[in-house]
Amino acid sequence: MTSAAPSVLFVCIHNAGRSQMAAAYLTALSGGRVEVRSAGSAPADTVNPAAVAAMREDGIDMSAEIPKILTVDAVRESDVVITMGCGDTCPIFPGKRYEDWALADPAGQGVEAVRPIRDDIKARVRALLAELLPEPSRS
Numbered sequence: 001m002t003s004a005a006p007s008v009l010f011v012c013i014h015n016a017g018r019s020q021m022a023a024a025y026l027t028a029l030s031g032g033r034v035e036v037r038s039a040g041s042a043p044a045d046t047v048n049p050a051a052v053a054a055m056r057e058d059g060i061d062m063s064a065e066i067p068k069i070l071t072v073d074a075v076r077e078s079d080v081v082i083t084m085g086c087g088d089t090c091p092i093f094p095g096k097r098y099e100d101w102a103l104a105d106p107a108g109q110g111v112e113a114v115r116p117i118r119d120d121i122k123a124r125v126r127a128l129l130a131e132l133l134p135e136p137s138r139s
Contacts, residue, residue, distance in 0.1 A: 006132045007035035009078035015040030015067035017048040017106040018084040021118055024055055024062045025125040033133055039074050043067035051106055054114040058122070080132070 008026060012019035015038055023038035030036070044067045052063050072091050075081055080097045092098070101124055106114045 005033055005035050006080065007037070007078045008080045008082065008128070008132070009074055010036075010038040010082050010084065011040065011070055012038075012084040013040050013042050014044040014107065015070075016044035016046065017051040017114070018101075018103050018117065018121065020047050020062055020065050020067070021051055021055055021121050022082065022084070022101075022125055024060050024065070025122050026129065028060050029125060029129055030133065034129070035078075037074050037078060039068045039070035041070050043069050048106055048114075050109055050111045050114045051118070053111045054118045057111075057115075058118065080128070082128075 010019035010022040010026075019038040019040065023036050026034055027036045047062060047065050047067060055062050075091045075096070076093055078096065080099070083098075083100045084103050101121075103120060104113075104117050106117050
Protein backbone atom coordinates (compact mmCIF):
# COMPACT_ATOMS: atom_id res chain seq x y z
CA MET A 1 0.00 0.00 0.00
CA THR A 2 1.31 3.41 -0.90
CA SER A 3 1.55 6.30 1.50
CA ALA A 4 -0.35 8.56 -0.90
CA ALA A 5 -3.81 9.62 0.20
CA PRO A 6 -6.66 7.75 -1.50
CA SER A 7 -8.60 9.85 -4.00
CA VAL A 8 -12.34 9.86 -4.58
CA LEU A 9 -14.37 11.43 -7.39
CA PHE A 10 -18.11 12.03 -6.92
CA VAL A 11 -20.03 12.38 -10.19
CA CYS A 12 -23.52 13.70 -10.87
CA ILE A 13 -24.93 15.22 -14.03
CA HIS A 14 -25.15 18.82 -12.77
CA ASN A 15 -22.55 18.63 -9.95
CA ALA A 16 -24.85 20.91 -7.99
CA GLY A 17 -26.33 18.81 -5.18
CA ARG A 18 -25.56 15.19 -4.32
CA SER A 19 -21.97 15.12 -5.56
CA GLN A 20 -21.22 18.46 -3.91
CA MET A 21 -22.65 17.31 -0.56
CA ALA A 22 -20.72 14.02 -0.74
CA ALA A 23 -17.48 15.84 -1.56
CA ALA A 24 -18.04 18.35 1.25
CA TYR A 25 -18.67 15.57 3.79
CA LEU A 26 -15.68 13.50 2.71
CA THR A 27 -13.43 16.57 2.84
CA ALA A 28 -14.66 17.50 6.32
CA LEU A 29 -14.76 14.00 7.81
CA SER A 30 -11.41 12.84 6.40
CA GLY A 31 -9.53 15.82 7.81
CA GLY A 32 -7.55 16.11 4.58
CA ARG A 33 -6.52 12.44 4.54
CA VAL A 34 -8.47 11.80 1.32
CA GLU A 35 -8.13 13.70 -1.96
CA VAL A 36 -11.67 14.68 -2.96
CA ARG A 37 -13.06 15.73 -6.34
CA SER A 38 -16.56 16.24 -7.70
CA ALA A 39 -17.74 16.89 -11.23
CA GLY A 40 -20.65 16.57 -13.62
CA SER A 41 -21.18 15.84 -17.30
CA ALA A 42 -23.44 18.91 -17.68
CA PRO A 43 -22.55 21.20 -14.75
CA ALA A 44 -25.13 23.68 -13.51
CA ASP A 45 -24.28 27.36 -13.12
CA THR A 46 -24.45 27.24 -9.33
CA VAL A 47 -24.68 24.78 -6.47
CA ASN A 48 -28.25 23.99 -5.37
CA PRO A 49 -29.17 26.58 -2.68
CA ALA A 50 -31.23 24.00 -0.73
CA ALA A 51 -28.19 21.69 -0.63
CA VAL A 52 -26.04 24.58 0.61
CA ALA A 53 -28.63 25.38 3.31
CA ALA A 54 -28.96 21.74 4.40
CA MET A 55 -25.18 21.37 4.68
CA ARG A 56 -24.92 24.64 6.61
CA GLU A 57 -27.35 23.16 9.16
CA ASP A 58 -24.77 20.39 9.71
CA GLY A 59 -21.91 22.87 10.10
CA ILE A 60 -20.44 22.62 6.59
CA ASP A 61 -20.24 25.69 4.36
CA MET A 62 -20.17 24.83 0.67
CA SER A 63 -21.48 28.19 -0.53
CA ALA A 64 -18.21 28.94 -2.34
CA GLU A 65 -18.28 25.70 -4.38
CA ILE A 66 -18.93 25.82 -8.10
CA PRO A 67 -20.05 22.97 -10.36
CA LYS A 68 -17.20 21.53 -12.45
CA ILE A 69 -17.10 19.62 -15.74
CA LEU A 70 -16.26 15.92 -15.63
CA THR A 71 -12.96 15.18 -17.37
CA VAL A 72 -11.22 11.97 -18.30
CA ASP A 73 -8.23 13.14 -16.25
CA ALA A 74 -10.38 13.49 -13.11
CA VAL A 75 -11.45 9.86 -13.47
CA ARG A 76 -7.94 8.67 -14.32
CA GLU A 77 -6.50 10.40 -11.23
CA SER A 78 -9.08 8.96 -8.82
CA ASP A 79 -8.93 5.63 -6.97
CA VAL A 80 -12.68 5.50 -6.37
CA VAL A 81 -15.36 6.90 -8.70
CA ILE A 82 -18.87 7.22 -7.28
CA THR A 83 -21.83 8.20 -9.42
CA MET A 84 -24.93 9.51 -7.74
CA GLY A 85 -27.73 7.42 -9.19
CA CYS A 86 -28.36 9.86 -12.00
CA GLY A 87 -27.44 7.72 -14.99
CA ASP A 88 -24.15 9.46 -15.57
CA THR A 89 -21.48 7.57 -17.43
CA CYS A 90 -17.80 7.73 -16.66
CA PRO A 91 -14.78 6.63 -18.62
CA ILE A 92 -13.76 3.19 -17.36
CA PHE A 93 -10.14 2.59 -16.37
CA PRO A 94 -8.85 -0.79 -15.17
CA GLY A 95 -7.98 -0.99 -11.49
CA LYS A 96 -10.43 1.69 -10.38
CA ARG A 97 -13.27 1.10 -7.97
CA TYR A 98 -16.65 2.20 -9.31
CA GLU A 99 -19.84 2.55 -7.27
CA ASP A 100 -23.28 3.96 -7.97
CA TRP A 101 -25.13 5.44 -5.02
CA ALA A 102 -28.86 5.48 -5.77
CA LEU A 103 -29.96 8.75 -4.20
CA ALA A 104 -33.01 10.95 -4.69
CA ASP A 105 -32.36 14.08 -6.74
CA PRO A 106 -32.49 17.29 -4.66
CA ALA A 107 -32.95 19.51 -7.76
CA GLY A 108 -35.92 21.81 -7.35
CA GLN A 109 -36.56 20.58 -3.80
CA GLY A 110 -36.75 22.63 -0.63
CA VAL A 111 -34.39 22.13 2.30
CA GLU A 112 -36.95 19.86 4.02
CA ALA A 113 -36.70 17.38 1.12
CA VAL A 114 -32.91 17.71 0.93
CA ARG A 115 -32.27 16.85 4.61
CA PRO A 116 -32.93 13.08 4.26
CA ILE A 117 -30.76 12.98 1.11
CA ARG A 118 -28.01 14.81 3.01
CA ASP A 119 -28.26 12.38 5.92
CA ASP A 120 -28.12 9.36 3.55
CA ILE A 121 -25.03 10.82 1.87
CA LYS A 122 -23.36 11.45 5.24
CA ALA A 123 -23.92 7.82 6.30
CA ARG A 124 -22.54 6.53 2.99
CA VAL A 125 -19.50 8.83 3.22
CA ARG A 126 -18.80 7.62 6.77
CA ALA A 127 -18.91 3.99 5.57
CA LEU A 128 -16.65 4.80 2.61
CA LEU A 129 -14.20 6.59 4.88
CA ALA A 130 -14.05 3.58 7.21
CA GLU A 131 -13.10 1.43 4.20
CA LEU A 132 -10.55 3.87 2.80
CA LEU A 133 -8.91 4.74 6.11
CA PRO A 134 -9.47 1.86 8.52
CA GLU A 135 -8.58 2.64 12.11
CA PRO A 136 -5.42 0.86 13.27
CA SER A 137 -6.23 -2.05 15.57
CA ARG A 138 -5.37 -1.50 19.19
CA SER A 139 -4.15 -4.41 21.29
